[in-house]
Amino acid sequence: MRAAIFEKFKAPLEVRQVPEPACPADGVIVRVKACGVCRSDWHAWTGADSDVSAPHVPGHEFAGVVEDVGKECRRFKAGDRVTAPFILACGACPDCLGGDATVCNHQFVVGFSGWGAFAERIAVPRADFNLVPLPDAMDFADAAGMGCRVTTAFRALVDRARLQPGEWLAVHGCGGVGLSAVMIGAAIGAQVLAIDVNEEALHLAKSLGAGASINARAAGDVGQATRDITGGGAHVSVDALGITETFHNSIRGLRKLGRHVQIGMPLGRHAEPSVPLLELVYSRQISIMGTRGIPASRFPALFQVIAAGRIAPSRLVTHRISLDEAGTAIEAMNGYTGSGITVIDRF
Ligand SMILES: [Zn+2]
Numbered sequence: 001m002r003a004a005i006f007e008k009f010k011a012p013l014e015v016r017q018v019p020e021p022a023c024p025a026d027g028v029i030v031r032v033k034a035c036g037v038c039r040s041d042w043h044a045w046t047g048a049d050s051d052v053s054a055p056h057v058p059g060h061e062f063a064g065v066v067e068d069v070g071k072e073c074r075r076f077k078a079g080d081r082v083t084a085p086f087i088l089a090c091g092a093c094p095d096c097l098g099g100d101a102t103v104c105n106h107q108f109v110v111g112f113s114g115w116g117a118f119a120e121r122i123a124v125p126r127a128d129f130n131l132v133p134l135p136d137a138m139d140f141a142d143a144a145g146m147g148c149r150v151t152t153a154f155r156a157l158v159d160r161a162r163l164q165p166g167e168w169l170a171v172h173g174c175g176g177v178g179l180s181a182v183m184i185g186a187a188i189g190a191q192v193l194a195i196d197v198n199e200e201a202l203h204l205a206k207s208l209g210a211g212a213s214i215n216a217r218a219a220g221d222v223g224q225a226t227r228d229i230t231g232g233g234a235h236v237s238v239d240a241l242g243i244t245e246t247f248h249n250s251i252r253g254l255r256k257l258g259r260h261v262q263i264g265m266p267l268g269r270h271a272e273p274s275v276p277l278l279e280l281v282y283s284r285q286i287s288i289m290g291t292r293g294i295p296a297s298r299f300p301a302l303f304q305v306i307a308a309g310r311i312a313p314s315r316l317v318t319h320r321i322s323l324d325e326a327g328t329a330i331e332a333m334n335g336y337t338g339s340g341i342t343v344i345d346r347f
């Protein structure tokens with residue numbers, strides 16, 4: 001089958017023939033119809049992610065059609081339209097059985113622990129637990145564009161922060177996942193404040209439901225500016241970028257008892273930022289929580305929000321490209337790539 005592969009970190013992706021994936025007994029083979037291109041793929045390509053070894057095929061945001069079914073798989077058949085979270089879990093441990101599959105100790109991360117979906121086909125193990133049926137009304141490219149960004153933002157705000165109508169939500173960083181958070185926050189009925197250094201991203205955030213914005217480059221003290229606009233601080237604040245500066249801006253912009261959710265993956269020198277424990281965590285009693293991915297079991301709730309017309313993830317998909325253009329799209333992430341989501345929809 002055809003796949004976009006890199007032989008060494010930071011070497012150009014090359015589309016060539018690679019061996020077909022084997023169908024797991026408890027899994028399926030999915031013919032990939034669409035796959036999102038994400039900054040996490042860029043991290044994998046640069047060698048920043050220790051789970052990834054070269055040669056490697058990236059791609060973790062896929063949707064497609066079941067082509068082959070292992071003999072132990074019960075819930076799916078050839079022809080089913082499906083997607084899956086990027087964290088594939090074991091489905092049998094206490095975390096999985098308790099609904100917390102994203103912290104499963106036996107997880108397999110598509111496009112990181114193994115080869116991903118920048119390819120014509122991909123194997124999905126433990127399909128009965130991990131695979132998600134796609135609603136008929138949902139386009140493959142829209143479904144691929146949703147994961148991991150819309151799904152991650154949904155879990156961060158709904159399941160982790162438990163954002164309430166009328167609360168202030170501050171979103172630091174308006175790339176794909178940040179814009180998803182803006183859209184979901186507005187759908188919940190929160191008052192959304194978007195923060196970025198780029199005016200184009202802020203403009204898009206406003207069109208997706210942000211009622212206020214801060215240009216972090218112009219604002220000086222972003223924490224203070226956030227507290228001023230929100231009348232004392234945001235109830236919920238997310239760092240959708242994963243760098244020390246946005247993390248600090250986020251926790252400093254919270255009101256007393258506010259909840260910070262870390263969405264962006266803090267890599268390298270951003271992995272261990274300082275935390276004002278006395279001033280913020282002890283005295284102002286803020287909470288700092290993490291989020292990563294979404295369990296397959298939460299997709300139906302998200303699909304219902306989309307079916308009800310409360311959010312339109314398709315608005316985030318701004319570029320559709322072919323597999324041959326995947327390498328160019330990844331290399332473009334060396335710089336600022338603008339807002340919106342790129343999806344491969346031709347293989
Ligand atoms: Zn598990």
Ligand SMILES: [Zn+2]
Pocket residue numbers: 038039040041060061147148149
């Ligand atoms: Zn992603």
